[in-house]
Amino acid sequence: MRISPETGEVIFEQPINSGTQFDFVDQVLWTTKSGKVDTGRTYRKQYYSAKLNYAHSFGVHNVTALGLFSREKNARGNEFARYREDWVFRLTYDYNKKYMFEANGAYNGSEKFGPGYRFDFFPSLSAGWMLSEESFMKTMSFIDMFKIRGSWGRIGDDAIGGRFLYADQWVYGNHAFLGSYSNTESIYTYFTNSRVGNPNISWETVEKRNIGVDYAFLGGLIAGSFDYFNDYRSNILLSGGNRAIPSFFGGKPSDGNFGEVKASGYEFEVRLSKQIRELRLWANVNMTHATNKVEFADDTEFTPEYQKSEGYTINQVRSYIDSGFLSSWDDVLGSTVRQEENARKLAGDYNIIDFNGDGLIDQDDRAPYGFSGIPQNTYSATLGVDWKGLNFSMQFYGVSNVTREVNFPTFYETKDIAYDEGTYWTVDEGGDVPLPRWIANKASDARGTRYWYDGSYVRLKTAELGYTFKKGWTKLVGMNSCKLYVSGNNLFLWTDMPDDRESNTSGQNSRNGAYPTMSRVTFGVDITF
Template identity: 30%
Template sequence: MRFKQKLFVTAIAKIKMVVMQTFFLLFLINFAKADNRLNFSESYRSSNTKNIKNLNLSKLVYQPKGTADITVTGTIVDEFGLSIPGVNVSEKNTKNVTSTDVNGKFSIRVKDENAILLISSVGFSAKEIRVGTQNVFKITLSSSINELQDVVVVGYGTQSKPTVTGSVSTITTKQLTQSPVANISNSLVGRLPGLFATQTSGEPGADGSRLRIRGVGTFNGDADPLVLVDGIQVENFNNIDPNEIESLSILKDASSTAVYGIRGANGVIIITTKRGVSGKPQINYTFNYASNSFTDLRKSMNSFDYASSWNKGIELDRYVTQSNTPLRFTPEELEKYRTGSDPVFFPNTDWYDLMLRNSSGQSQHNVNVRGGQDKVKYFISAGFFDQSGLFTDFTYLTQKFDANNNFKRYNFRSNFNFDVSKDLKISLDVSAQTENRKLNNSQGGTSRTIGDIGRAAPLSGPGIVDGKIVEIGQGQNNPLVAFLTNAGSGGIRREYRNNLNGTIKADYLLNRITKGLGVHGEVSLQTFNSQSITNTITTPTFRAQEIPGGYVLQPLAEATTFQFLTSGGNRRSTFGKLSIDYNRSFGNHNVTGLLLYDQQKNYNAPNLQFSEIPRGYQSAVARTTYNYKRKYLAEFNGAYNGTENFAPGKRFGFFPAGSIGWIPSEESFFKKNKYISFLKFRASYGVVGNDQIGGNRFLFRPTSYSDVGNTYRFGAGSAVGTYVGFPGVREGISGNPNITWERANKANLAVETYLIDEKIKIVAELFSENRNSILAQPQTFLNFSGFRQPPANLGRMSNKGFELDASFNDRIGDNFDYRISGNFSFARNKVLFRDEVNNPLTPYRLTTGQRLGQFYGLVADGLFNTWDEVNDANRPVYENRPRIQPGDIRYKDINGDGVINADDNVPIGYSTTPEKTYGFTLFSRYKSLDISVLFQGVGNVSIAYTGFQRSFGWTSAVPQGTADYLIESWTPERFAQGLPINFPRLSAGTSNSPNNPSFGNSSYFIADASYLRLKNVELGYTLNPKLVKRLGLSSMRFFFTANNLFTWSSVFQGIDPENNITRPDSNEEPYPLTRTINAGINVNF
């Protein structure tokens, strides 16, 4: 606690110091010139200055000494013709400034007709207008979103969107902030073509989505994309406040990612944060408060159904076990469970209801200021996020020991731009993130607790009786005890993480040498430190002992005091770049060039273990683009870079790429028309790499010897018991000095078009990737040799697919506009080669030729429903399963040998990575009211119910929980009555019992995990500008949002098709996804 308080106080003090220094600097910049003074226009001086409510800010003008000669008036509107209040209007190179009123009107007196008006407002593109002989203007500002769509952020720079020949998709801050979530990755779901996102947990602080760009292209190491924030690589971008972000781009093909060389094969995500703009300070404040609840939870059987099913399972097992096993529950006991007459000894506990709450709170604050003048521009932001978990508050039982999880995050960012001279520009960026997370420290963490709840039988304990935790028998699975005590839980861990990032950049124009030439340099430092505090405590528990007329609670475990354990670590990274760039036009010929040197060093001090020795990257990058009349396009780029992950001589490689484009709509033969206003074809091909080999980074070095403990034995042997063990060493894995990076050959074809006056925009792309030199462990080496063969670059994979991105925008009348947009992506991978043993009789069992992550198992052919079916002479024999009976699964004999065994395992279903992903958005605005709806879904993906297998069986020692949908298991009665049957017969044996042929990997337990989800809904209302102006504000907007509202899927209730796709093991279940209902306000000052 002291550490937390000290950390918080230190962080606040530093932030206050930075903010005070920043605003003092701005104060000096704005008021440094002593010969300027604040004047009021004549019309304002003649007005009633005492009536402050009628103050018109458009008549408050900050002017230098001297008299202005021309009065300029006008109206400023957006692209839809709606007036924009609070727009900054200034005379260039002077202190003469005003702003528009609630009707978007302004009036300003300028020196003469050569004066230039600077028009700027947050959220819109700035404009410069020469006054000339005109003194009345109607000015239209374009949204900065449209500006971002015209300028695309690419690797090491920006390009004009019409001339981009690579594959790049972009979204802006408006879309990112629509979802009230802690992690940016969750805001991306369904919004970008080619981005496959899977959220596998809803746990606070660990609910980020797993991102894949155009699917998966490797079966080794890390398939995550490279992420850069303002050009600097980061390990985690989910800790950034979405309000700090201007745009986010994903780079997908080789033409756009080859400049990153060995780090570009998995795609690249580029985040650009907001920067300052010319004009008066614009202060923005956003507040969100949300309520979180689980999207879906499994319902367990009640105790009566559970006990009855257990008895029925024993009855149906008698043929298999060849024994007359007595039933587990007597009729009298069943009646007590049914009536609930004895809730202590015959409980009916809903563990989900007891241990999980219905909702929890979440809040988010952000305040930022943006502005500047010609010489200095700034953006400063501070944010706070707080999210509580959904476990029940049991502090009244645990000496105020709160086991619920929680996540808090503090964000700060300041971006400054200094125009030192006409040629020299410098920027200084500083950002910090502090995260405080509280979580379960048990093995498996929170997922183990959720798994304990799911496995707990309703009759395993009464839960809480008379304000005490009560157990009724040893060995019963009691998740409440495991959750609240240190026995098997490991306590509660509090993690404190701090990130500090600083970057200085400088750009210098060399027009004096040749026009369009410039140099760029930057240095950056990232630091990360963490501290972990683990608290453990034993909670008092009791056992109910029956006495005549009631019960008495006997202590089982006494309370203990708090125990503490601390740990921590830190690391840092340094970055440096130096580049020469060139951008010039020669008539109709437009040329750009880039030469760049980039280096990075990562340090893991002070824990400098062998595997944590600092590692570095070095890159030399070259790129050139050319276009003729902006209709014939070409780009060629390449990177020569290397990493210390490999042996000398294998560290560096060259990764080239090229792309071309053609815009027929710019041709003279292409008649201008409103039906096709823009048409572009583009193609690219190149080679990129991946150095994320996973595990030991020094695989090129041998691990020749290792201590194997007291395993060398001398004497008569263990049978006699006279041997003596001695420590020793053995040969490990020899190094492979030829290990190197993966290489991905990527091709891309695309067409872009704008139709019907640009109301319809369509982008369609085809892509293909062949990846080779994938690091893999050889499987065909003889084991009896005693030699452990090192990994080698043996694997090959392909990945092919297509994308479609389309939108339609229109306006009806003066007050109603709407937009419909959608995207669809398909990516199918195939393992082309994996060094594995090939049995000629069962080639279908190989992973080569199949999808990565493909499920394998027996092919189910329904259930045996009658003894006639079981006794059919032509029925295959089940190996090691001699007794089959009605209710068991019928399997297909794939190889026709008359035996059902492992040789009949074949690919079943799909993999756990979706091949299809899509999203579509509906938006409309009527006057001040707007609404946005986002649907998102996936297809061609499977989920294995075998992960929930322990819920299908029981053991006599430890009852296991059973979901209520298993009531629809096969029984003779259900079959005879024609009732729905979704599972094999009930069984009281364990799922892996040799007498139970109905469990294991088979198509019976592989389900289609495709789903459609109402991902996000936002309803907003913007207050009338006249009312807002009276409050002294620029704008005010109220909004209501909801996330993860509804899901349509064919999986069983309580099994989310998204976060249950990959389960760690049968003892763990992921923290369920949450539904968020949010209300917020956004205010601009």
């Protein structure tokens, strides 16, 4: 059977020959051509929504309202359809552009949860006070605008990575054995519980609080904002493999909403602009500081504190810690035994600390080190000057409080290296060098902190110098405008890392960004007619 892509006609083909074995046809063979339907390439989606808006002003009072309903059903191939339903409202009020209030609510439903947990209500409130509009502020002529604002809200998340986690799952086809294992197989098959469902699976939620100010002073010379935020995420879904369930449970534990993470921080922006006749100076500087801490992760009761997720940042770097090099055979023989390749231990290797003091270097000696691969601080500064058609600008970007693991997966732990790591340990050099002996012990418990770097950096991300010709000159040759410029990207980097790879990260893992960043200089002309 085949389907014509041009007309959609379904065609069934079958040659008739001597192998057909039909009574009315002697010695005709019947061979049916096989067909294929790729159901995974089909996609069905049904979406409908309704929205109602209201806005009215009476005197100095301004009111708006919004009501929204939406429902979505979609399926790919032959899978069970997925459903999502949302009821949303928003109400805003302001008095003479001075006092502002907003209330929002969302009643969300998701088919990922079981009966009784599919719908939940998520409200939010915010308020603002334009302090600069008060009469007692009008006498302060240097204040152009000053606003105080705050908000609180509760948000739900159903992106938990799986469906039907609330239901038990069963598989058919297992066998019992008679006698010794795998010796005499029973002829009977039966169902087994492949995954224990959790009927209480529900929405992950985050409670967000924010307070901030917006300001402008001195006729627009200085403007900007400041925000402080505090988030508390709860009901974080923990997979069964990460739960504190004893091994004698007999199977994989069910997933559960147990995780809790607290995050807080601040961000500010300062904008400067000054016009002095034909000279204009401007700048934009901002910074964000954000930290997080795991409040609860269902760690096992007797796990040492330094091995737990609780109390540390998400994706906290953990590493074997070294205390210099083993400089002689006396150091080697007197050092703590390693679980991996202890017989290959030589002078010039790292002296790994027995962090838990049990007399053996193993996985339990990996301790929190540095920060995570997610920067706690980010910075950005853009500076510029314009004068009589000339313009110059540059943007700096940087991060700090971040730890990166710098190595190349292609050459991982081999003698082939792609950058100059520095001087290696030798008997003559002793311990005053940055790296262990050449081709040192490659065991995972022998590397210490060799590949971990302070990932902080400041980068000159962009810079441009240009000149725009005056209108009178361009009109003489029939052009509306003409600009000559030279620009550059990733021109300079200040960092303790051995090379520049930061902008190539594809995620938030400390290893990401294995390909160095490319610098680029461009010369150009921009003409409009």
